Amino acid sequence: MCGIIGYTGERDASPILIAGLRRLEYRGYDSAGAATCRQGMIDIRKRAGRVHVLEELIDREPLPGVHGISHTRWATHGPATDANAHPHLGGRSQAEVAIVHNGVIENHTALRGELERAGFRFMSETDSEVIAHLIAQALEEEHDLFEAVKRILPRLEGTYGLVAISPAHPGVLIGARMGSPLLVGMGEGEQILASDASAVAPHTRQVVYLQDGEVARLTPSGFDLVHRDRGVVAPRVDRIDWRPDAAELGRHAHYMIKEIREQPATLVDACRGRINRRDATACFGGLNLTPRALRRVRRVVLIGCGTSWHAALVGEYLIERIAHLPVEVEFASEFRYRNAPLDDRTLVFVLSQSGETADALGALREANRLGHPTLAIVNTVGSTIAREAMGGVYLHAGIEVGVASTKAFTAQIAVLTLLALHLGRLRGLSFQEGLAIVEALEEAPGLMQDTLNLEPLANQAAEPIAQARSVLFLGRDLLYPVALEGALKLTEVTYIPAHGYAAAEMKHGPIALVDETTPCVFLAPRCSLYAKTVSTIEEVRARGGIVVAIGTEGDRVLPGLASIFLPIPDAPEVIQPFLCVVPLQMLAYHVGLRLGRDIDKPRNLAKSVTVE
């Protein structure tokens, strides 16, 4: 997802704009740029490539001024080139307006034709550039940047988080939001607009999240906020609740390994204040549904994308087993258009780490449109999904910088385990059964800490896997979604094709892939289906396949069957997902290292995909 920063104040803007882009780098991008206004002029620097390329350019050719914008672009229309990088300039002389934009303008072709016929020359292949020229065209009549921006917004079909500046309006930033996040960072004598709180955290903790349709006018002394249709809006001031250094790398080599190692603490944080030992149940502050309403629920739908969808699959097994409630897991992108028949006793949850994923937001809005009680399980406080849901549960995982999600997955499973317990204890789960789950959850962080010691073995297992053309990940029951997650991690971070399967499915086709060049990673801890999983391992071995097995420490069978055996602590099945996912994450990390991949910002990926 693109990153946006705008600054107006008394300090030199350029270092603030660049430092802000660095804090947004984790979201994935392919070009970067900045522009400042000074003495009636716009200065602009932009390049394809990483932020450091832009920084080196600005070191050579400084960007003066105390008022400017910057952007990291994740290409949607047009390749990653200098010309397609943002900011984009607008006006007949290409100097009246500069804008940065996140989102997709779906009617950009028609607008471009109209503007070209009116004499505006385009310098890029992007959809975003039409915004700059539209504002410049409106300025020819409006003479006020705020009014000009408000005037052109109804012409834009699609989504935007945009910031505009003009040399004729010194010190003024205009921000507008429709479907792509934008927030105001409120400073003393300076104001910041950004697409993500992590960019403003070093400067202020007071933020105002713009809602769809809102437009803000910022000057160093403050800001005005209006809704483009409803007029003046009373801003709701939020506070950034995590420490600015939470996004720092510290002693770790990469954010991904830092966040893998944070998971025992993540698990504690996700459960904090939500375990009720006295009643052997879980409690949530934000479900906004009474026990009576929850007992009326006849079906649960869990919706997500990518890793969040894998967490939802774990939730399906947990809720069905513990609460005996039917669960449907949906890809958000599919749910929003397939018109699924849901009755009025269906409870919908949308899972999203970022809370800004366009597909997940679209699914939430579709469920809301249908009138279903829709809840969000989200990490990012104040995110769009969090705000538009009827209620929900925050992950409290802290900022997750690595594009490959790790600790958020753990936090999502923790919340889903608690939810299953909560629903179960409303539906006949006994006190003893509930207490067993409570005690397993309380034990889990310590056992997860133990699994971090598997890193040397994961590194050893990375050797054969780094050479592989493809890799299979296999698990059963609760560990089938974890196998899928392990495959996604490896694919995302290393670009090696990896496939996750329910282990028994191996013999129904995937076994055709098995030979001495195809590593098969099995999740085979001591559990009710252990023997069956071992049978599948034997089938792979019989065909010369390389086996990497994650199993319970002390297992005397697996070490003889596997080239590498990674022992996890013995644990109740309900918490085995927490323990099995850690070695898989570390495996992906170490294979990525061996292959020299960009671990925290894998190619083509974005941390939050805010386009459909």
Ligand code: AGP
């Ligand atoms: C996870 O490693 C991926 N980066 C990706 O699949 C991600 O889980 C997906 O885009 C959903 O993001 P969200 O949880 O922020 O909605």
